[in-house]
Each structure stands twice: as structure tokens, then as C-alpha cells.
Amino acid sequence: MKKLIGGLVAGAVLAFSAVTAQAETVKVGVAAEPYPPYSSKDASGTWVGWEIDLYQAVCKVEGLDCKLVEVAWDGIIPALQEKKIDVIWSSMTITDKRKEVIDFTQFYYDSPTIIIGAKSDDANIDFNNADSVKGKIFGVQTATIHADYVQKYFGNAAEVKLYDTLDNALADLKAGRIDYVQEGRTSLTPFLQANADFAEKALCPQDPLLGYGVGGGVRQGDTALRDKLSAGIKKVVESGEYDKITAKYSELEGQLVKPSF
Numbered sequence: 001m002k003k004l005i006g007g008l009v010a011g012a013v014l015a016f017s018a019v020t021a022q023a024e025t026v027k028v029g030v031a032a033e034p035y036p037p038y039s040s041k042d043a044s045g046t047w048v049g050w051e052i053d054l055y056q057a058v059c060k061v062e063g064l065d066c067k068l069v070e071v072a073w074d075g076i077i078p079a080l081q082e083k084k085i086d087v088i089w090s091s092m093t094i095t096d097k098r099k100e101v102i103d104f105t106q107f108y109y110d111s112p113t114i115i116i117g118a119k120s121d122d123a124n125i126d127f128n129n130a131d132s133v134k135g136k137i138f139g140v141q142t143a144t145i146h147a148d149y150v151q152k153y154f155g156n157a158a159e160v161k162l163y164d165t166l167d168n169a170l171a172d173l174k175a176g177r178i179d180y181v182q183e184g185r186t187s188l189t190p191f192l193q194a195n196a197d198f199a200e201k202a203l204c205p206q207d208p209l210l211g212y213g214v215g216g217g218v219r220q221g222d223t224a225l226r227d228k229l230s231a232g233i234k235k236v237v238e239s240g241e242y243d244k245i246t247a248k249y250s251e252l253e254g255q256l257v258k259p260s261f
């Protein structure tokens with residue numbers, strides 16, 4: 001009888017441990033489209049990048065078993081709401097509009113928003129005056145703060161072309177099919193470094209549409225996960241691991257606005 005009870009107790013402990021471990025598994029949603037240097041696949045098909053390194057560091061310090069799940073960008077919020085993923089960790093900017101449907105962790109980076117175009121472009125263009133871009137074509141990734149911003153400020157004068165990925169917008173910019181692309185500076189730096197005929201044309205002024213930095217998106221009411229991830233971000237920043245990760249990506253050094261505590 002003693003042996004049986006011991007076996008039952010041991011089995012119960014193991015079962016409880018398994019349930020606990022399962023409860024701590026977090027499905028991390030990353031947009032399936034490449035977004036270097038934050039996230040992309042290497043030659044072997046493995047996801048790499050600054051955000052990949054960061055979420056892994058955050059999960060490690062918080063003891064979370066995190067699993068990466070690829071999701072198309074334009075379906076990433078529905079995937080979160082349908083519990084296909086537990087957190088969006090894919091350069092999603094915290095905005096008032098998004099906070100109506102999901103919650104966010106502490107922001108983990110920010111980057112100035114810029115507009116780029118050909119160096120040979122008309123020098124008289126004034127991006128503070130929408131009329132001066134009449135007849136021009138802006139390219140932006142769909143379902144982003146940049147799409148909202150360009151539509152609001154330039155949509156009545158210029159054509160706004162939406163793309164499924166930033167890479168496709170940049171390909172059309174390089175080919176001369178569009179005139180400008182708007183995005184975060186750190187996301188556009190690799191393109192500018194590789195294409196000497198293009199340059200930053202304007203720094204966009206701060207605007208509520210551009211949000212409050214990038215954070216991890218969680219389901220409304222999932223405060224336990226939100227707080228755990230926010231605590232992990234704080235630990236990674238304060239331990240110096242955040243700076244070590246950033247140092248691996250030369251295009252990001254001196255460009256990121258990191259959280260302070």
C-alpha cells in the first residue's frame with residue numbers, strides 16, 4: 001500500500017510538473033515575411049535577427065519555453081486573438097488604435113520614421129507640404145503605421161501603393177516604379193547602405209499615428225504574460241544583454257531607442 005501511494009504521489013507530481021511546463025510554453029508570433037535586421041531566415045531556413053535574439057533572451061531570463069510560429073503579417077492580430085499564438089513579437093508599434101483590440105508589453109525599441117527616395121529626385125520637394133508631392137508614388141507595407149501615416153498626410157495628393165512586404169516595396173523603388181518608401185530608419189538602413197543612388201529624404205515628425213515604440217502584443221486580459229515579458233525586457237536591458245545583442249548588428253548601433261528603467 002505504501003508503495004502504491006508513493007507511486008500515485010510521484011505520478012501526480014510528474015503530471016503536475018508536465019501541466020506547469022505546458023502552461024509556460026509561449027507561442028511567439030513572427031511575421032513570415034523577412035524584415036532584416038530584426039527577423040529573417042538564414043540559408044538553412046533558421047530564423048535569425050535582432051528581435052529573434054531578444055525574445056530568446058527575454059524567455060530565458062523568465063524561464064519561459066518559447067516556440068516561434070510564422071504568421072502572415074496581415075493576419076497576425078487575428079492569429080493572436082484566435083490563440084494560434086500567444087504574443088506578437090514582430091516589430092509591431094504600440095498605437096492607440098491597436099490598444100483597442102490587444103494589449104502590449106513594455107516597449108523594447110523605437111526607431112525614427114523616415115522617407116527615402118532617389119538622390120536624383122526633385123530637390124524642391126517639401127514633405128511638409130502635401131501639394132509638393134502631387135503625382136508622386138509612395139510605397140508602404142500594408143496594415144502598418146506607415147500606411148496609415150502616408151494615407152493621412154499624402155494620400156490626397158500622391159498615389160499610395162500598398163505592398164505585402166517591405167522588400168517588395170524596396171524592389172519597386174529600386175526599379176523606379178515608385179518614388180518613395182516610408183519606414184523606420186533601422187529597417188531602411190541596409191537598403192541605403194547597399195544602394196548608393198538612394199538617400200533619406202525626410203524625417204517624419206512625431207505623430208500619434210506613429211505610436212509609442214515597438215512592444216510585444218498580447219491578448220487583452222493576459223496580464224500575467226504581459227507582465228512576465230515586460231519584466232524580462234527590463235532584466236535583459238539592465239543586465240547589459242540588450243546592448244550585447246545590439247552590438248551584433250552594426251546597422252543598429254546608435255540607431256535604436258532602447259527603454260530606460
